[in-house]
Amino acid sequence: MTTTTGSLRVDDADLHYELRGHGPLVVLVGAPMDARAFEPLADLLATDHTVLTTDPRGINRSRVDDRxxxxxxELRADDLHRLIRHVDAGPAAVLGSSGGAVSALALVxxxxxxxxxxxxxEPPLNELLEDRAELRVKTDEIIAIHRTGDPVAAFRKFLEVADIVLPDEVVEQMLGGERPAQDVADDEYQHNRMLRPTTRWLPDLDALRGSPTRVLVGLGEDSTGQLCERTSRALAAAxxxxxxxxxxxxxxxxxDPVAFEPRLRAVLGG
Structure with missing residues (x-):
C-alpha cells in the first residue's frame, strides 16, 4: 500500500498527515495517539477508501510554535477541518478514539x-459524570506526579483512575528505563497541555443532537467497568x-485491527 506523507502549515503548527488508498474519505484520529497507532487499520481500509491519518498538534511529527x-x-478540531479541506476528498467519515473522539465531536x-x-x-468526557469533581482532582494528581519526573508512577495513577488493569511488568516495559527523546517530549506535552483540557471539555449536546452529521458513540466490548465505558454511556444517553x-x-x-475493520465497515455502511 502506497502512503503519501505531507505537512500542512496552520496558524501556529505544522501538521503531519498521511494518505492511503482511493475512494470515500475516512479519517482516523487519536489524542495523544499519533498516526502510527492507526497504520494497520488504515492499510485494511485503504483497499477502497482514501484514509487520512495525522499526528495531533504537539505530538511526534506535528510541531507547534508554542509548546x-x-x-x-477546539484547536484540534480546527486542525482536522483544515486537513480535510486540504486533501479535498471530503466530506469524511471520522473515527476518533480517546482524546481523538473528543476532537471529532468538537469538529462536528x-x-x-x-x-x-x-x-x-470511548471519549473521556469526565464532565458528563456525577463524580466529575473527584475526577478533576484525580486528573490533577496524575499531572502532578508526572511533573515529579516519575512517568511510571503517573501512568499507574492514570490506569487506576481509568479503571484499567495492566501487569506491573507491562507498565515497566512501556515506560521504564531509557526512552527515546521524542517519546519523553510527547508524554510531557500530553500531561502538561492535553490531558486537562480534553477531559474537562463539555460538548454542546444540543448542537450534536441537531447536527446534520450522523454521530455515533463507540464502545469497546472489553471495556466493561472502565471509566471510558461510563463516559461513553453517559454521552450516548445524553x-x-x-x-x-x-x-x-x-x-x-x-x-486487533483485523477484527476491528469489518465492524467499522459495517457501522459506516449502516
Missing amino acids: ERDSTP QAHPEVVRTAIAH LGTGPTPFPGGHIGFAE
Missing part, C-alpha cells in the same frame, strides 16, 4: 459540513442513543 499553549479540542460542532459520520470511540459496540477495548483498533 506552552494548551492543545484544546464547529464544521458539520465536512463530516458525514462521526464515531466518537444524545438519546445507545453505544455502538466495537471489538476489543479502549484501543481495540490497534490491538
Whole structure:
C-alpha cells in the first residue's frame, strides 16, 4: 500500500498527515495517539477508501510554535477541518478514539459540513459524570506526579483512575528505563497541555443532537467497568442513543485491527 506523507502549515503548527488508498474519505484520529497507532487499520481500509491519518498538534511529527499553549479540542478540531479541506476528498467519515473522539465531536460542532459520520470511540468526557469533581482532582494528581519526573508512577495513577488493569511488568516495559527523546517530549506535552483540557471539555449536546452529521458513540466490548465505558454511556444517553459496540477495548483498533475493520465497515455502511 502506497502512503503519501505531507505537512500542512496552520496558524501556529505544522501538521503531519498521511494518505492511503482511493475512494470515500475516512479519517482516523487519536489524542495523544499519533498516526502510527492507526497504520494497520488504515492499510485494511485503504483497499477502497482514501484514509487520512495525522499526528495531533504537539505530538511526534506535528510541531507547534508554542509548546506552552494548551492543545484544546477546539484547536484540534480546527486542525482536522483544515486537513480535510486540504486533501479535498471530503466530506469524511471520522473515527476518533480517546482524546481523538473528543476532537471529532468538537469538529462536528464547529464544521458539520465536512463530516458525514462521526464515531466518537470511548471519549473521556469526565464532565458528563456525577463524580466529575473527584475526577478533576484525580486528573490533577496524575499531572502532578508526572511533573515529579516519575512517568511510571503517573501512568499507574492514570490506569487506576481509568479503571484499567495492566501487569506491573507491562507498565515497566512501556515506560521504564531509557526512552527515546521524542517519546519523553510527547508524554510531557500530553500531561502538561492535553490531558486537562480534553477531559474537562463539555460538548454542546444540543448542537450534536441537531447536527446534520450522523454521530455515533463507540464502545469497546472489553471495556466493561472502565471509566471510558461510563463516559461513553453517559454521552450516548445524553444524545438519546445507545453505544455502538466495537471489538476489543479502549484501543481495540490497534490491538486487533483485523477484527476491528469489518465492524467499522459495517457501522459506516449502516
